Amino acid sequence: MKVLLLGLLGLAAVPAAAQAIRAELDCKFSGTDFVYDCVVRLARGGVPLAGVELSIGADMPSMPMAHNIKPVKAKPGKKPGDYEARLDLEMAGEWAVKLRLSGPVRDQLVLHYEFDDKGVRPAVRRSGTSPRK
């Protein structure tokens, strides 16, 4: 409520712009329907971002609050900035993958990927370009 009141009075400070965190997702079909073993690569300014607590959720864009998966905690991967998690998506198609970073770095990123039995690729929209990450 304090935040709201400050905001209402226009006193809320505008945070300084920090260099944006970039994320990439690479998943392999596990062999079980709609289950994928995924690696998330986090970087800031081209430098791998290690030591972050990462939780991964996903929503279907056409039914964002109802058709989703339970968020899973990612484990640090083999390389710095890599995080591994298994996603059970319930069905193939496009998913908005939500990355919530906590710990030393706090952020929230949303990535759009197409999942099928071959694996995963960035979702392509009608305008013909891949979404920015």
Added chain:
Amino acid sequence: MDEYSVGVLTNIGLFSFLALSAYLLLIAGEMSFGQQAFFGVGAYTGGVLTAIYGVPLPLAALAAMASGALVAVLVGLPTLRLRGLYFAMATLAAAEMARILFEVLHFQHEIGGELVGPDGTQGFRGIRWVFERGVEPLEYLAIIYGLLFTVLLAFLLVERSHLGATLRSVGADPELAASLGVDVNRLKLGVAAAAGALAALGGVLYAHHNTYIEPRNFDIMLGVHSLAYALIGGLGTAFGPLLGVLVDLGLLEGTRVFQGYRMILFGGLVAVLLVFRPRGLLDERVVHWIRDRAFKRA
């Protein structure tokens, strides 16, 4: 509370605004398949104001509600002349037009080296007012439920007032209400505006919870669900739509073992309820029965 529970409760809260918006029109006798459009209008308006112009969220939420009400009036002026199925189809068409407008809406500004703002089908990233001010998910949940409680209180007060009785009389028989001197068209337009503002409030809260929105978030599925929540929960009281959201999201979360098939459960539930309880679980009869029992005991 863990992240998952906070997430589920947040979704229940956000859906409740939309469900109450559909409910408001239903008790006035109109079935709208288009409330998701006003949810989207609120999300985009609020997002643009906070992310591009740095407007504080409370002011952006008020502006979003005003824009939701305005668009609802613009949609309502031609469509509220229609009745029943024709009105439902017209609202669906209007909502699809709004979604397509979101798909061609490009309004980006460079902020901190990043392009921020609606980018058509690519969506609208960087709605981070809440996130950047360090509001924790649990705090945001409290804000959502605080607003929902206020809205619910307003509903309960209206339902006990002369306006509430007039509204239900219009819903039950508009011709009879008109013969008693009620300006039915004006009342319905007011209801449409209030329902639009309410959906827009849900939208602006959703956009700031998610930090990202896109046109597909506001498609027909969302409209069907909002209507279904009101119909499942019941039209006897404003608690009905909230019960509908709880039942549906509770079922969806409780049946994850069935994976994607659980959506069939939702469809089946709506169908069965519409057959056996056309005015929902908490319909007028049940509400009267509960009130009678409560007063007799008192």
